[in-house]
Amino acid sequence: MGVTIDQGSERVDRRTRRRQETIEEILDIAEAVMSEVGVNGLSLSEVARRLGVQPPSLYKYFPSLMAVYDALFRRGQVANLAVMRAAMEDAEPGLPTVVASLDAACTWALAHRALAQLMFWRPVPSFEPSAEAFAPSIEMVAIQRAALADAVALGQLGPGAATEEGVYAVSIITSGTLTQAMANEPDLPWREGRFSPLFPKLMALLPALYPPKKRRAG
């Protein structure tokens, strides 16, 4: 009996793992479809075609097309947050950390344009991300603000930078660079177009926007 139960448990685990792999594969294909035909061009039929199954089978994994969008949104937020965290660890504290994390986010966004559009441009009016899918974005704002607070503590920026407004300022510079790059150079990755060189130049203006009272670190 114990053996039988163990076999049963193993079987369940294996099935759960296999199921998760299928879910990931569906999302991979969905992202590929979006990058070819646009975020709105995603269709479950096309995903099923590429996966080699019939459309109804997908409903065993996602209850609706919007659920697929939500999973893609969440996946993108998680990946973007991870990339930014990793970049932060390798950078000097304060302002360099802010710039490095946003630079990494730009690299990621241009390598995952469709996801980035879904996340930051909301081109599907009928889709609203769930609170759970949106959570990493809130976390990202928090760590941005913490990094800006470090820059203030280090005397690199004035106190106005460690506010919501400071986060908005760096967001505007980042999303502006990305918007121009994606609209005007759809095939170039980050750092290869005419717009990415302006990103560090504009970021270097932050001390002029929030001047520190005394200058310590450069």
Add this chain to the structure above:
Amino acid sequence: MGVTIDQGSERVDRRTRRRQETIEEILDIAEAVMSEVGVNGLSLSEVARRLGVQPPSLYKYFPSLMAVYDALFRRGQVANLAVMRAAMEDAEPGLPTVVASLDAACTWALAHRALAQLMFWRPVPSFEPSAEAFAPSIEMVAIQRAALADAVALGQLGPGAATEEGVYAVSIITSGTLTQAMANEPDLPWREGRFSPLFPKLMALLPALYPPKKRRAG
């Protein structure tokens, strides 16, 4: 005979005018549809429904859905250019002219979000604007660059501002502010959200990005 010909001409003129009115009405409705269901949600059937005709009738005015997109794109570019020109006339020369025109463009863009998305974000991959529809955009870059050159001549900015890069810099600040405003405050007009106050602040950094050699005008 002469009278008959004149009557014929009048009749043709009247028909031409009436036809143009219908075309404008179709574009008005198409813009309204896009603003409700997204740029990609535009369908000729829905336009026909609201116009009170059957879908095939629209093909007497536009040969295809993409032709409607192209006319909308052109219309948006023309309107945006006109708004920017008007704002320029009322502003002091040089830097204030640059800022005033882009501020006016922001007001227009948030009042015509769907058109702005179609023009600046390209959310319909299968749609490429025609050269004719794109022409006003090229003109806009030219007048921006001329205004930046004025600012350089007036000693407000260094010579680096009167370049393609200078135009990119102001474009990034503008499109970044717009992107954040549209994604995060979908219902607020320009000047009422959390992001538009940052637009003049970031624009005020331009002299720090392109420092003039001697300071004349402030």
Add this chain to the structure above:
DNA sequence: GTCTATAGCCTGATAGAC
């Protein structure tokens, strides 16, 4: 220029057999 009718596609989603 309007209409009806229709071709020929696509889609999301469900029911039910296996």
Add this chain to the structure above:
DNA sequence: GTCTATCAGGCTATAGAC
């Protein structure tokens, strides 16, 4: 969890009568 079959609807675009 897979399939077939199907519902119920959408769409662009064309043909042809009036």
